[in-house]
Amino acid sequence: MRRLGIDTGHELVVYLNKDSPICRSEGFGAHSRLELRVGTQRVLATLNIVQDGLLGADEAGLSESAWLALQPGPDERVIIAHPPSVDSLASVRAKIYGRELDGPALHGIIQDIVGNRYSSIEMAAFITAAGGDRLSLGEVVALTKAMVQTGAQLRWRQPLVVDKHCIGGLAGNRTTPIVVAIAAELGLTIPKTSSRAITSAAGTADTMAMLAPVDLDEAQIRRVVETCGGCIAWGGAMNLAPADERLIRIERALDIDSAGQLVASVLSKKIAAGSTHVVIDVPVGPTAKVRDHAEAESLAALLQQVAAAFGLQLRVLLSDGSQPVGRGIGPALEAHDVLAVLRNEPHAPPDLRAHALAIAAAVLELAGVAGADASLAMATTCLETGRAWQRFQSICAAQGGMRTPGKAAYQQAVPAAQPGRVTAIDNRRLSRVAKLAGAPAAPLAGLTLDAHLGETVAAGQALFTLHAQSPGELAYAMEYVSRHPCIVCVEASA
Known part of the structure; x- marks a missing residue:
């Protein structure tokens, strides 16, 4: 094996010479899926054919992701073989032709995606086949369950664990750090795991990474939550609903995010994170992800139905998506907005402040802390007195130290x-x-x-x-x- 130093992202790629006897004897061609075995390590990789003299006939070149997955020793050899058949692809083909899939079929698809047995093209086929309104309520519930069961699941000693989420599609709108600080300061447990950007200029994890480390493992998250009542971490490092991260990479390339897959994506991560009470923010506007109130009401109903199937207490807030929330769009610029609100600075974006307070109040109300008016008053006082800012600084310190976001040249x-x-x-x-x-x-x-x-x-x-x-x-x-x-x-x- 040779380490070629080629960055192929998350796609594992193996390179063989066009004259390789393996290609001739086994009929391998460009984009074939191959199983690579080194000792007890086994991975599936996509084949690329090298035309020039970069590789000898007895050499296999590995992309960075494939090399790190196999971690071979010096001069170690690799066994290359046809991969086992992926039976769940039959279910994907059935879905392409409009058949409704049951729980075992969807579980098989998700299990194979998590096991890296699907190529990017095959995942794109599944996403497309399940796009639009092609998933029934039963399929969305089954897909959510499969995504939860094929990853890690957190359990908390507290009987009530809150969370919030925005479905995205609206620039700025970086309310999470503010809401987490308020909720944790007022005594709630809020272990917030967030995503990187999918189709936006920044995800919550991207923005929070400008302020503190977010690549926390389970032990680190538990320590932060135990100390501070809440955290804001990147969910991808936790193996919570890991199929979601793989599917998101394809959705990002396709620039699609259908309702059924969106609901399964959002709720699987909340359930896997051990949440019991969740507030979902749905911005509605002509250029937002959700364009009108009819679409928003339909999505809200689907969220409620799927949440009910798992015993999850859920509240959906329909918010104004006609324009960005806050001033900054981009990780550091959104972080500057968050800091301005938490510090009660005079120039802080008033719309971000108001929206964050409304969501924080909804979290408090859903958790039974107080009624609607009292919850808003509590959240406002917590922010205005500086208690939320102090809590946020504690969370950043516990996650590895607070950072100061810079500015572009x-x-x-x-x-x-x-x-x-x-x-x-x-x-x-x-x-x-x-x-x-x-x-x-x-x-x-x-x-x-x-x-x-x-x-x-x-x-x-x-x-x-x-x-x-x-x-x-x-x-x-x-x-x-x-x-x-x-x-x-x-x-x-x-």
Whole structure:
């Protein structure tokens, strides 16, 4: 075996010479799935064929992910064979043709995905076949159960464990760190596990990573929660519903997130994390993930039905998704917003503050701490007196030490072409611009929103400001902006 140093992401790849006798004798071709065995280690990898003299006929090149999975010793040899047949692919084909799948069929699919027996193409086929409204309620429940059962599950000594989640699709909206700090300070247990970005410019874990370490294992999470009452960690390091992380990678590439899969994704992680009471934020707006209230009500009903099947207490909040929440879009910029709210700074985004307080109040109310009005008053007092800020600092310290988010070296404002009133903001295109500027891979990149719906702006006044870590990324994002002049629409003054 040879370590080629090729980064193929999470895809395990093996490289063989086109003249390799193994390819000739076994009929292996490009993109074949192969089983690699080194001692007791076995992995499945996708074959790429090398045409030139990079590899000898008796050599197998490994991508970084394959090398790290096998961890071979010096000069160790690998046994290459056809992989065992993947029987669950028959269920995927059945779903493609419209058949409803039962619990064992869905469990088999998820078990094989977790076992790395599906290629990216096969996972894409399953996601597409189950997309849209093609999953029945029974299938969503079975899919959720399979995703829970094929990973680790946390159990807590506390009988009541709260959580919150936003379904996404709205730029900014980084309420989680604020809500966790308030809920934990007011005596609730809230072990929050969050995702990296899927189709957005930042996920909660990306933003929290600018403030403290998030790659915590189970023992570390238990220690933080025991000490502070809550945490904000990346769920991928925990092996909670591990199929979800694999499917999310494909969904990110396809840029799709259907209702049934969304519900299974969200609730499987909450159930696996040991939550008993969960508040789900569903932003609704013309350019949000959920476009109108009819779609939102349908999604809320599905969330409630699936949660009830697992005995999970759930409340769904429909919120305003017509524009971003907060000013920053991108990991560091959203972290700056979070800090401003927690510190009660004068320039803190008022919409982020208000939305975080509303969610925190819903968590308190669902947990039976107090009624609606009293819960909002409690959450507000906790924030205004600095208690939430102190709790947040304690959580960061327990997770490995608080960090200060930096700022990008390159910035450029996008001005209004005419005076008038802001009448529309395209959430999707704003997120697209932030990603073209480098977010979330470049954590200081993204944009700040300088004008909000209903505000009056002068000609030349900044509508939003791009932040990039390199001039090339800044130019790349600006080129997109030049082709889409109505990302923030200004209606001319009469």
